[in-house]
Amino acid sequence: MKPFAYVRATSLQEAVDAHARRPGSRYLGGGTNLVDLMKHDVETPTTLIDLSRLPLNQVEELPAGGLRIGATVRNADLAAHPLVRSRYPALSQALLAGASGQLRNVATTGGNLLQRTRCPYFQDVSKPCNKREAGTGCGALDSTHRDLAVLGHSEHCVATHPSDMAVALAALDAGIELYGDEEGPRQIAATAFHRLPGNEPEQDTVIRPGEIVTAVVLPPATTGAVSRYRKARDRASYAFALVSVAAVLELADGRVRHVALAFGGLAHRPWRATVAEGLLAGAPLTEETVDRAMDAELARARPLPGNAFKVGLARDLARDALTGLARAAGGQPPARLP
Missing domain, CATH: 3.30.43.10 (Uridine Diphospho-n-acetylenolpyruvylglucosamine Reductase, domain 2)
Incomplete structure (x- = not known):
């Protein structure tokens, strides 16, 4: 060092x-x-x-019923917070799936959002990596692709974002508060915080030079809505996601009143499944509608050699999450696909 x-x-x-x-x-x-x-x-x-x-280590309930989570709140404290567990269970589940107890006791909310990719080419300075050093190339393109992106990648970078917490925040429509010297405080949507690689893979987020993440803001939880986080990984003990999904669901008379889906492990950022959400909104939650929505969302996938399995795995995880949420919401879950 x-x-x-x-x-x-x-x-x-x-x-x-x-x-x-x-x-x-x-x-x-x-x-x-x-x-x-x-x-x-x-x-x-x-x-x-x-x-x-800094005085950024509190979880505050907002007047309308949402939460403001300070950037230095430890992951362990956030996962265990009674209002998070009761109103936003997907967030608590994501944090508990993300790291060991020792790491959760140290890691912060802001740091979790800003963590860098675990792509081995990024972490090995002897290998080319556009994210680590712009213009050197992407060594991963001609290597093993099993853990890499299937959505939103470019010829310059095929890395994935590692955060579990960020996936849950994307599905929960969270906002990220920032403070900088030039513009002072501002807030942006969690879904807009992380970037796809494009021609500038070295830029993970839209954060400006010198800005500090000060808080995460969660909107009020909707009465009747339920949420869940599921994660598939190589081992049960604190591995990064091959694929993960955060889902929020509200049913009314057997139809989808509100649904939000975000995937991890598939792209350079948490992937909000807006195509699937649009097809599911207002529809009965059946095998056919879930199948059609997932097919439409994942039709944009561009698997690399060795990671095409992620497409089917994402579909299965989303189906399983929606099935469980339908039971929790009092609706009839879609039948299992063969």
Whole structure:
């Protein structure tokens, strides 16, 4: 690990000022991802600006019934919070599926959103990677593709985003609050926070230089809506997702009043399944409608050699999640497909 300076910020403005004065600096939350990348020389910050002492560690209930989750709230505390467990179970399930208890005790909400891909070519500085060093090429394109993207990838990057929490936030229509020196506070939708690679795979998010994630805002949970997070992985003990799905469902008279689906493990960002949602809205939740919606959504997939199985796995996980939610919502679940 290369030498670096350390600054402990006592206010948001002090943090953004320090970032502006120190080129090559990085913000530090729990450090569960950034410090690992520093050990491998993937990240080489000149200065770490510690945000852990800022007053951003509370989960607040908002007047309308939503929640505001501070950026330094630990993943373990968020997963166990009674309002999260009762109103947004998919978020709690995603956090519990995402890492061991030791890591959840350290990792933060903001850091979870900003974690980098686990693509082995990104993490190995001896290999070409456009995400790590723009213009060097994508070494993964001619290698093993099993864990890589099937949706939204480009010739410049086929990596996937690793966060479980971000997938749940995308399905829950969360907002991300940011604070920067130039524009002050702003909020963007969780579904718009992460980017597809396009021609600039080095840019994971739409966050601007020097901006800090300050909070996640969850809208009020709809009475009658139920949510669930499912994850398929190589081993049961804290592996990254091959495919995951977060689903929110509300039924009325046997028809879908509201549905939200987001996939993990398929793309460079959490993949909100808007095509499937549009086909399911207002329809009876039957085998036929679920089948048609998943086929339409996944028709855009461009599997690489070795990961075509992800398409079928995503379909199965979504079907299973909707089946379970239909039971929880008091409706008739769709029959299992052969």
